[in-house]
Amino acid sequence: MTNQTRGxxxxRVGTVDSVPSAKTAIVEVRRVQRHPRYDKVISARTxxxxxxxxxxxxxxxxxxxxxxxxxxxxxxxRLVEVIAKGRGLGGPAATEAEVQEIEESIRGPREKRAAAADAGAAHDLSDAGTAGHTPGGAAS
Structure with a gap:
């Protein structure tokens, strides 16, 4: 009976969420499924x-x-294997360029439109001295 398999x-594969004590880890397992009636993609974690x-x-x-x-x-x-080491708290800090890139990537659509409008207004002011153009868009 010692060499028989138990079935x-x-x-599961997951990410270690915390290590509360010496021989225990809490692993978060994520799964994605589609709702059968509404076809919405639902993500859940265990x-x-x-x-x-x-x-x-x-x-x-x-x-x-x-x-x-x-x-x-x-x-x-039971833990079987560590597949990949994560970036712990002792890892290298992000550089200023990385921080700025992340901030730009998470900037909302409203902020992007406002930045584009500000750039467009500055462009209109630089063209205000040209002939045939009046501020406000009305032709005389």
């Missing part, structure tokens, strides 16, 4: 308490976990 166990015997998992790591017998009141999963 196929469920495995937080699994994982037994980590060697303490290999750190916050932000991508890990593979496997279902196992109950280890404690909440732990029902």
């Amino acid at each position: 196929k166990r469920k495995t 937080r699994c308490y994982v037994h980590d015997e060697q303490g290999r998992a750190e916050e932000g790591d991508t890990v593979r976990i496997e279902e196992c017998r109950p280890m404690s009141r909440l732990k029902r999963w």
